[in-house]
Amino acid sequence: MAIQHWSDNIIVVDLPREPEMSEELNGVAGILCERDVRSVIIDFSDVDIVTSSSLSKLLELRNLMADWGRRLVFCGVAVAIKGVFAVAGLEKEFELVDDRFSALTTIEMVG
Numbered sequence: 001m002a003i004q005h006w007s008d009n010i011i012v013v014d015l016p017r018e019p020e021m022s023e024e025l026n027g028v029a030g031i032l033c034e035r036d037v038r039s040v041i042i043d044f045s046d047v048d049i050v051t052s053s054s055l056s057k058l059l060e061l062r063n064l065m066a067d068w069g070r071r072l073v074f075c076g077v078a079v080a081i082k083g084v085f086a087v088a089g090l091e092k093e094f095e096l097v098d099d100r101f102s103a104l105t106t107i108e109m110v111g
Contacts, residue, residue: 006104009037013028014045014046021051021054022053025057025058029060039070042058042072048081073107075097075102
């Protein structure tokens, strides 16, 4: 798994390409159930396509995080994937920042 425990409250996920993406997202959900993680950063830097199945998993993860009052931030999202989010009407559902440093800074500043 490419999940890094950045701190006790933050995990960073280097999201793999399809078809491993869904499995990785399931692993993140499992960690959230086991630990008191307050924030999750998902790095899309290696991702060039998002399937409907993975998009569904991302929405499930977002809903889980929101239900628990936790924060989910995406970084390194390619323009094409941002376009997929826009076409699906989801561009406002996800918090997007440019890179991992910006994601960590945003989480640390806002909490």
